[in-house]
Amino acid sequence: MSTQSMTREELVKLVTQRVVEALKAGPPIPLGVSNRHIHLDRSDMDALFGPGSELTFKKELAQPGQYAAEETVIIRGPKGEIKRVRVLGPLRSATQVEISVADGYVLGVKPPVRESGKLDNTPGVEIIGPCGAVKKDAGAIVALRHIHMSPEDALRFGVQDKDIVHVDAGDGTRNLMFRNVLVRVSDKYRLEMHIDVDEANAAGAKNGDRVRITKRK
């Protein structure tokens, strides 16, 4: 039924229903789709790009202070390698390689789905830069999907740091509900849900789309 052929009453009913749905689902959250990338620590930066070298700023990311660097590396596993893997800045306390499940097949490693920074019992890969290479014992993960938000946003959504929520994503044929989405709250964060390319393709979603929390676990 088109809105033009509706009676006033039907129209009010429809609008009310849509508003209630929107309130129930919470405000929209911008989607950030992460392609494969790497975070380097000081020591690996030295080995790959030269002692004392610094990352070159290329493009700001949505999270304050985070940026894509001009630098890229090659990552290599027992089965193959992937070229032009983007380095994200600033440097971190531990090198971390974030790839997709599909990338894992190419490299011949099987990284677990992990929260950023939780690198125990993860596979290592070889990282090759213009000035040298390093062979890591660990550090390759498939990123656990998560939502960054400020404490103010957390109040608004009625959630806390480390909560697990369900999120509706995709507004086309492939729309789906991600279960098990980690909420991360910090005054350093800006509201954004992070998923990887596999997840975006499966949901028919893209960078900048809006998603909604549908349920708290």
Add this chain to the structure above:
Amino acid sequence: MSTQSMTREELVKLVTQRVVEALKAGPPIPLGVSNRHIHLDRSDMDALFGPGSELTFKKELAQPGQYAAEETVIIRGPKGEIKRVRVLGPLRSATQVEISVADGYVLGVKPPVRESGKLDNTPGVEIIGPCGAVKKDAGAIVALRHIHMSPEDALRFGVQDKDIVHVDAGDGTRNLMFRNVLVRVSDKYRLEMHIDVDEANAAGAKNGDRVRITKRK
């Protein structure tokens, strides 16, 4: 709580709860993960592999009569090409190329998410075989996720041909609920849900896993 430390009453309650959950969700459905592949018609088979050529049986697929052939082709778009794309048999009435969203980026085409056989307004690619090449005007799709089932299965699940259902997939960290899953009923079908590699990776699921219908639209 371990089942050993439970009282008899608690154990009965837990078992009952699990049985009710399982009944509500319906019987498990085997998952089939489709990698990129191509179906050829007689005329393209002639052009690519030689006049009157036949496909060579390699491996049976779950759907009766369907098989992977020994033959592969190269598919090429405006931006790039993908080698060793598996031909599935038997021949069909129209050539159809089924690729992932990620493959679309490699080729430089943007195929829509479509049900098998619905090829109007889809992009074409060039197909290259050992005996020649064909340039298609249409035929490239991203397969719409769907469940094949027999009429007996349809009765069991309480669904009909062309119904849309929601499906819970993945039993790990990445589990999710696919909305908009098409049910296809025929006495030629065997019970199986088909998703592509992107969807499998996003759900942390693999070939042969079991999924469940959670809701009818």
